Amino acid sequence: MFSDVTYKIRFTLLLVPFSTFCHGWTTFDPQCTAPNESTNFVASAEVRGTMDIVWSCLSVLILCVWSIHHFCVPNFVKNESSSQGNWMKKALLANIKKLNWSLLAILAPEYIFAKALAEKLAAHYSYKQFQEHRQHGWSDWTITHAYFANMRGFVMRFNTRAVPMSLIPSKPDKLALSRQWPQQHSDVTYFEQDVNGSIEIERRQCREICGDPCQNRDGLASEKGSTIKTEHYLDAHKTWQGYWALSASQMLYACQQGIIAGPPAITVEELKDYSKSDIFVKVMAIVQITWLVVQILARVTQNLAVTLLEITVLAFAAVMIATYLLLLGKPQDVHVATLVDARGQLNREQVIGLAARSPQSTLFVHGFWLHGVAVRTMSDNVFPYSPSFSIKLPWMTRTHHLDTVIMGMGFGGAIFGSVHCAAWNAEFPTSVERLLWRISCIVLIALPPVSVFTYDLVRYIFEARFKTNSKAKHYLKPIGYSTAPVYLLARLYLLVETFRSLAYLSPSAFQAVSWSSIVPHL
Template identity: 20%
Template sequence: MAQYQGWTSGPNTRGSFDILWTCLTTMALCVWTAVHPNIPVVSRFGPTLLERLGLMMLAMIFPEFVMTAAWDQRRRAQRLLQEVNPSPARHEDEILREAADASLLPPDTSHRWSLLQALFAVMGGYALETQYTSQVTKQPRTIRRLVTPEGVAILATTGTLPSVSERDLEERSKADVFAKVIVVCQILWFALQVLGRLGQRLPVTLLETHTTIHVGCAIVVYAIWLHKPYNLSQSVMVTGPDSQRIGAFFNFHDISYAVYRRQCERYETHRIEYWKRRIIHASRGVTRFESPPEPPTRKPLVQLLAEHRSSPADRMTAVDEDEDLLYALAPEASEGLEMLQRHGCRVADTTDPNDPFLRQTSANFTIRTVWGGWSTDVGHEPSWSKGIHVGFNVLYGGCHLAAWSSAFPSPVERWLWRASALFLISVPVWGALRILWWTAVRSRHRAVYPIRNGDLDVIAAPMFFTIFVVYTVARWYFLIEALMSLRRLPLQAYDTVNWTSILPHVG
């Protein structure tokens, strides 16, 4: 056998550099072609490239985040299909009768959307530009936002959604077939090498194990996003005589709820401070107290429109930007609401304020919407997205347990690897604790008053933060240890697969 050391290779051997190059290129190519980013609000080469590289790094360290986002996006596209496509169960004369009652042309039910078109809409395929004049500066301004699936469903109902066929999307999609063929060949060759080493009982390095798992994750992401357009950079602008009024209403709806959320956050802060002061004063013998703060009231959308439409503009001297927007948009937003109601859209009464009609980011990273934030009371209930995310974590950690008996440079590194994998398998426990905590926060039972009052936040907040830090360190440790293990590999790890012993006619 030829003599070799570490990073060098011989006729029937491979060096550490060969292992490193093969694994990293395989992982990078798989992730680059599997991740299908959403359309940005404004396409600029520099920011778009940085966001794409950020998604690529995210997929290499936290692949379950990308898999969860892909799964959630596909589910939203399937729900959108049910809302946009006319139901076969509805009789044609019923549709015509509703259109006649609303004095409208009958909707075109001959064209049904496909999953490709629905995914295009979900990824930000449609945009709205709304012009308004600031009530403070008297300067004309323009708001550009991407339409969410909830907004797309309404636009489709009103007939103001531009028609984008499957052929148009296939032409707009910049899928590099040649690059994907190379990736498939690279995956097949890498898989054959790993299988060949297992068949000849040769050691599989930690980096090869880690790369195999990530290749599997990339294949799952690509399968989920199989019908999603690839690398689009421009949205289709919604235009027409009604787009300005609809855009004004959409913006008014979203901004008014954002203002209400901020009011709720301020109320929670003042409420906790009030009761803490009251307990202190009561312990000092004080018997008379001021009234506790009143919670903000979520006013009906019609009432908000009327209030902002009727307020004199000359009194608008000291308002924040969102309030200025509400006053400026109110007149056209009222017209937009009336037009939507004529089309049969009951958006003023049935719309969930947690589902905005517009968004101002590409929304590629959606894990916050899955688990919710610490300062908001939205997103903490059980959901399919949480279950999918937890399932991917368990699968990812369980696959890394395959290296339980692999060769490690030291016993400490071996046990850190095992502990990291076991921690990921235990993610369902931490996820359930977070859901139970926020369930208690919203509960009105007297027994959980310390949780509702915020006194135990001093314990819960550090605990969940520590869990998140350990979770992050465990994910990074897999990659770092896989690379560091190349410094000391067993001698047989450098041997190449002897294909003539498996396939006698090869060689």
């Protein structure tokens, strides 16, 4: 009686949420006798338990999503404290940040893939641009330099006369967002902001930040009594020093305009030395992925059941491997930026030109104000500028440009869904669940490309008819609201079914591979 109660208590925590769906909860405890006397070698039992399957899969998944991230260099702060407490706090925050992005990689691996694709194309685009200026001696710029710039690796130190402010990025207000409209099909990613409009914005900021003492400085009249001329208005502010992390596109513009003397004199070897990439973790992830693939192939050859959890983890691994390949050459875990000094004071026109080459927009943006100009900054959730894919089909009257990020998410989602099709004829608890699995796989494969095609078709129609696609977003919102829930529902079903099926595995799923019958054939 005591033994029966013990078996019922030993529920696997992972399967408890799904135990209510079982007709009868049963367990099996394999018994293996030990050798009667000392022996030199004992072969492993050709059986595996449920938790063996779970932990072997989770180890592959955790290693993949933990080692895939290449974060930006932390924001440069002058005279930052280096105390032990501050170091521990930064280390804790860094691990929390890595954990959050690892969870995002599990929930949306196609987003991580799209980000890596955009970064790769942006680095190649910057490399080609610098190679076109070899006559200036800029041929030492490499793809690694472009990666480093787009991850906030190069920080320009400059002097300016503007409203005193902090250049630490924060969430921009509505006015800042409204002044950063995309510029299509150009090396400039945003419309250049109006000079007169930026002057008025800086006047307003001066009233809010500086107050009356700034308005009356040096005997200047207050705006209530007379109009302050632009040159006098700028003279009202003292010269102060700021720091600005330049992206690869902004670095090229700064070199062309003479804002800085040229690209930083730093070699690829030095950049790689800055990188603190954990090679051991990456190698272990690759070894674990390889071992998972070998096990799946071996089970197929011996007609042993492959669990849905193994197929799902293999799908994650496929997307992560593709992401690994895209990020080759990008430094990882760099914590110190390289300073580049500006040649003179930074004026309003130069700020506008640099701001026009800001990174691309996402739902989560960071920026700051300088000379009344809204500046978008690089961050881990903001994509660097990358050229779009250009196509011209026979029925098109003009060349159309496909958005890199949208294309990357569609392609990454298709990879993720395609691997799940390996379980097309797998064993399921019911035939309905098998049908839903197949439908979900089709949704994951077909919906991203269809959504990308619809998105670009609507943009093309508006560009051809109205010479702009700014109105297209009103028609694209209903499409997004209708397709996103379907895609998320399909992903959710695959996740739930993956763990639910662990309670209904066939006996052959618990049988281990007989390597003795495979190794001689190899």
